[in-house]
Amino acid sequence: MLNQDKILKIIISTIILYFIILAFAIDQTSFMGFLKLQIMPARLINDFIETAGTGPSLLNSAIVGIIAMAIIWINKVEFSGPTFAPVLTMMGFALFGKTVVNILPIIFGVYIAAKLAKKEFRQYLIIALFGTALGPIVSLIGIELGLSLFTSIFLSIIIGIATGILLPSLAIAMLHLHQGYNLYNIGLTCGFLGLFFSGILEGLGVDLTTTISWNTGNSPILISIIPTISIVFIILGLLIGKKRAITNFLKIQKLSGRLPSDFMNFNSLDGALINSGLIGIIATIYVYAVGGAFNGPVIGAILTVMGFAAFGTNLRNSWPVILGVFIAVNLFGYDLNDPNALLAIIFVTTIAPLAGEFGISIGIIAGFLHFSMVLRTGSWHGFLNLYNNGFAGGLTATLMIALIQWFKDNILNIDFFKFRK
Amino acid sequence: MNQKNYIMHLIGELSSYILEGEPKRMVISLHQEKDGIHLCILDEKEHSDEEIERLNMEMNSKKRPELSGYYGAMVGKDLLGTARLDLLGWQVKHATVSKTSEGIKIDLWIGGDSFDDRNFTIPKEA
Known part of the structure; x- marks a missing residue:
């Protein structure tokens, strides 16, 4: 008899596989498109299906899902509601903002925060997974500011890691504000942190206005x-x-x-x-x-x-x-x-x-x-x-x-x- | 979080639960033991067998480090709404909930990572 953990692993793996099959059935060049997608702007609202195509977007979503599952599995955390939610959330947002490249520095930053607080990483695992909501800051610095290759890579990784380090303390503080009545607590946390990032960036003369990219093809x-x-x-x-x-x-x-x-x-x-x-x-x-x-x-x-x-x-x-x-x-x-x-x-x-x-x-x-x-x-x-x-x-x-x-x-x-x- | 704050939050959540039943008397007792703390809380209000069974289940639930390290911070602080003893269950080493002649008795044993239950006064049958 399969237990809940195993059933959920099978369900999520099947969704990931479904996305991969769809990606390549739609577009044979999905992998190349996926690589290009990693260096595309990711701020709201950037519909990857519009900017990169359906196949590459689904592949990106699947690979982000694999990363989330792997992190949960490596840290020996059981699959249940609190882990099922972030995996589907990450896969969903990988269709419009999260990329493999922009989520990893943040996750690593949360790992460092756990080490600094002498905690096991799994105690901050949910913060790490949801915290990838600030992935666009990594993409912005790495791609959109027109910095030299070395500077952009170095700065985007450092800022991504710093973001991850800041997240646990803020996430816990934000939780007390609404006492658990806002399910997307990391959304409040990242929005709060985002205020400071945007303040600094705009102070430095960066234009943060954006246009909506929104596919209406309805395939x-x-x-x-x-x-x-x-x-x-x-x-x-x-x-x-x-x-x-x-x-x-x-x-x-x-x-x-x-x-x-x-x-x-x-x-x-x-x-x-x-x-x-x-x-x-x-x-x-x-x-x-x-x-x-x-x-x-x-x-x-x-x-x-x-x-x-x-x-x-x-x-x-x-x-x-x-x-x-x-x-x-x-x-x-x-x-x-x-x-x-x-x-x-x-x-x-x-x-x-x-x-x-x-x-x-x-x-x-x-x-x-x-x-x-x-x-x-x-x-x-x-x-x-x-x-x-x-x-x-x-x-x-x-x-x-x-x-x-x-x-x-x-x-x-x-x-x-x-x-x- | 230091030990004093941690204990205060645990007591806060437990008291919140007991006080929701509007008891006339609530007694809180705290003992420092060899390898941690024994917290005991009593009231004089009648509780059903189903409630006691549910409490025992919630407070001896599976340890959930992925939840306790984050949402566990809400214990004893965010008290608007019904008290949630499952938040405590992730964090204590052992809990027993039993009926007394008048009401209910909740015992919690709280220890560090090096917890050794032989140094605690946990009843043998538990």
Whole structure:
């Protein structure tokens, strides 16, 4: 009988293999394209499918996934919700910003931070994997500034490593701001750090404005990727859980999702897989219904949310925050298939635990505020932080938590010396 | 994190859990032992067998270094919302949760990496 760890290894390896097969089936020269992609700009929003092609992008995603899996495996960390989420997130973002070259210095930096703190690297493993959100800073310095070859390589590696060293201390501090109600805590961390990087770079005269690269080709292969993975997840969940599968899935819907909620550990692998598959299907239907593009950022966003469906996101805690963004998008006059609106609708699930813990109205308000923030935050960090929605979500969650805490402490519990009779 | 802060956070999370049940009395006892610390917390409120079983499971959960080194920092600090004893479970060497004549008794044994359970007063049947 296979245990959870082995089943997840097989599932993730199969997705990686699926991407590699697709990459070479679409484009025989995917490997050359993959090499070229390593030296392409990576700041938001750079859809690698548009700039490098579908084959090279899928290959990049697969190889980034292999690196993530290898790091988890080498460090003897079990595969479950908290490791399933970063692998799918990294693969997703490798379609629009993460490259093999720009993630490695950051991971090495986190390794050095662990050594400095006399900890095992696996204690910071999740920070290292998610921390690759600042990969674009490595690409920016290495490629976009027009420095000499030696200087650009040397500086980009040093800055990448320094970024990694800074991440653990900041990630833990940021966690306390929102108390675990923002699932993409590293998004808040990298956004915060990105403010300083962009400040320094702009002070030095670097122009950090950017244009959106957004593929709208909607090839059948790209449209089919998420539904295929989702259906496999649902079937696997039903096969593994048998009669208990639906009950387990329903039990997951009752969890608030606050960090760290390992749905696979709290409940079951089968329930989490069904949750993930259903979220993937619903997201695909939504994107299709609003006429959105199935490109690198959108596929990457859905893959991320599917990963977090084992680590905090469920259908019950997601819909209120999504409704909040939906209201804001319409009120602010955006098209539903606008890149910002489309990504915000998917990524707003970063603050789903607010709805899970405090209810529907808090979730709707938070979703509304999230969209108003996410439109601004990208330019604040010079589009260097790939988890821009995690940054905006972190700020929103911090605001909501401060208000809820104050309200609970000062309005609801005025008579706090009253004892139970 | 130094030992004092670490213990304070553990006590904070445990107390938060116990106080959610609005007990009339809560007793916290802390002993320095040969190879670490024994923390004991009692209340006088009735708890169901299912709750005790769940607590025993959460507090003796598998050690998760990849979670404790990062999310473990939330123990006893980020208390808005329901208390989460599973966060403690990753970090303690051993825990027992038992019924007393009046309420509940939670024992935690906390030690360093060189922890030797022979130096602890952990009950033999545990």
